[in-house]
Amino acid sequence: MADIDILNIQPNKVSKDLKGKYILIYGSPKIGKTTFCATQLPDVLLLASEVGYHAIPGVKAVDITKWSDVKKIVKQLDNPQAKEMYSTIVFDTIDIFAQLCEEYVCQQNGVNDISEFPYGKLYKIYS
Numbered sequence: 001m002a003d004i005d006i007l008n009i010q011p012n013k014v015s016k017d018l019k020g021k022y023i024l025i026y027g028s029p030k031i032g033k034t035t036f037c038a039t040q041l042p043d044v045l046l047l048a049s050e051v052g053y054h055a056i057p058g059v060k061a062v063d064i065t066k067w068s069d070v071k072k073i074v075k076q077l078d079n080p081q082a083k084e085m086y087s088t089i090v091f092d093t094i095d096i097f098a099q100l101c102e103e104y105v106c107q108q109n110g111v112n113d114i115s116e117f118p119y120g121k122l123y124k125i126y127s
Helices: 033-040 067-076 080-085 094-108 118-126
Strands: 044-048 061-063 088-092
Touching: 033 044, 033 088, 044 067, 067 094, 088 094, 094 118
Parallel strands: 044 061, 044 088
Antiparallel strands: none
């Protein structure tokens, strides 16, 4: 381990933007979470597991119906051109994404429920 020199520790500098940050916006249904994200955050790509965005003009959205859709999009986001286009990725609604992920893990392992696999192995894969 490298030597630690507490005499040369620099003060933390807080970024003035949200770049590189993960944010969870939580609230009651129909209060405008999706509208806020789609219209107030920079360079948004909305991954939508529900179609509530249809009333938001100009939003760039992809309908997500299965976890393999998410995997395809994540691969495309590694493209430098995609990184230039999108600085904010919105997952709406996150609990539906979790359900799609769990279904994918079960399907890939030939079970109907994540608890069917011995020793909790699928819970680790799912997480």
